[in-house]
Amino acid sequence: LLPWCFYVVQVETIESRCLELFGRDYKYSVIHNTNGEVCGHYPRQIVFLEYECTDPHKDRFESTVQTSKLQDLVNRSKMARCRGRFVCPVILYNGKHICRSSTLAGWGELYGRTGYNYIFSGGADDTWGAESEPEVPEDDSARNGDSQLFDKVRGLDIKLLRYLSVRYICDLMVENKKVKFGLNVTSSEKVDKAQRYADFTLLSVPYPGCEFFKDYKDRDYTAEGLVFNWNQDFVDAPLTIPASFTKNLNIDWSEYQSWDLVQQTQNYLKLLLHIINSDDESGLLVHCISGWDRTPLFVSMLRLSLWADGAVHASLGPAEILYLTIAYDWFLFGCSSGSERQARLEAVREVFLAAYSSTVGLKSSAPSPSGAISGLLEQFARGVGLRGTNSIV
Helix, strand or coil, X not given: CCCHHHHHHHHHHHHHHHHHHHXXXXXXXXXXXXXXXXXXXXXXXXXXXXXXCCCCCCCCXXXXXCHHHHHHHHXXXXXXXXXXXXXXXXXXXXXXXXXXXCCEECHHHHHHHHHHHHHHCCCCCCCCCCCCCCCCCCCCCCXXXXXXXXXXHHHHHHHHHHHCCEEEEEECCXXXXXXXXXXXXXXXXXXXXXXXXXXXXXXXXXXXXXXXXXXXXXXXXXXXXXXXXXXXXXXXXXXXXXXXXXXXXXXXXXXXXXXXXXXXHHHHHHHHHHHHHHCCCCEXXXXXXXXXXXXXXXXXXXXXXXXXXXXXXXXXXXXXXXXXXXXXXXXXXXXXXXXXXXXXXXXXXXHXXXXXXXXXXXXXXXXXXXXXXXXXXXXXXXXXXXXXXXXXC
């Protein structure tokens, strides 16, 4: 394990390289998070992409979001999400924001964090600022303390989502709520009792977490034929997708529990690509529980697939886009210290490798300047020694 000072230098080098790669194609701003004051598990420099800046003659899709307003909403809404991992825009596609986060925090985490903030702010908790009116008002005489707190923090989370023009929320959890020791430690939009998120299009697309990928490793890194056990007691989130999306993809979604890892990953990615291409104005949020295994998995595949189609990061080559997605989407959005990051990276390594193994046969939908996503994945497979029975085509 590297001494802390060497680790910091290493991270600074990675951050600098990521900023340089983002700057090739985008005008961007940075939300400074040097000491984890915004979120202890997010990059020290959180990139906000404003608009593409490569071709002056091309129609420019420009975000309407102001960085100062965004940062204010982030600071006030972050407690709504597990571990403070707030809704963060990470990909700008045709003026639409593709975002990532963790799931909604449960009452235990909310009360713990609000109490901590109150004590260490000298008894004055100004987390929510002056504008703290809930988005979903209820009869004051009817609601209890829990409901008031949820109204406040989730109302601010909704404000942030709306400010980013996010309409679609893709929940990768296999649970409705994460339960530990008999307690609900997290929640999710799909089971919010007050239906605060009813104005959003919610998609429940359950995908196994990093624990499942031990089986993938034990099978000599072969994803074909590896099927998740949907009969486990904690698995209670069914696949729920609006008919407007399912009818156009020629996929039998009723068979999802019989899909192996290859089919499941391919079909979910096709769904996400269909969503972001079906609406010219609205963005997408992708999240799992903590937002550091399944979430970067699909964010990374979206970034690579859109790049392969020439739609994002158009000036980057294969090695550069791979560096960017591994360094930014995975490493810098990990944990706050070197030891924590290393532990998490080891835990999600099988998820990462399996994901790209699982894109066997998935090709870009339009000509790519670099030979489509298939060539990229083949290069990636050779570079990391990925093994499997099928070649990547």
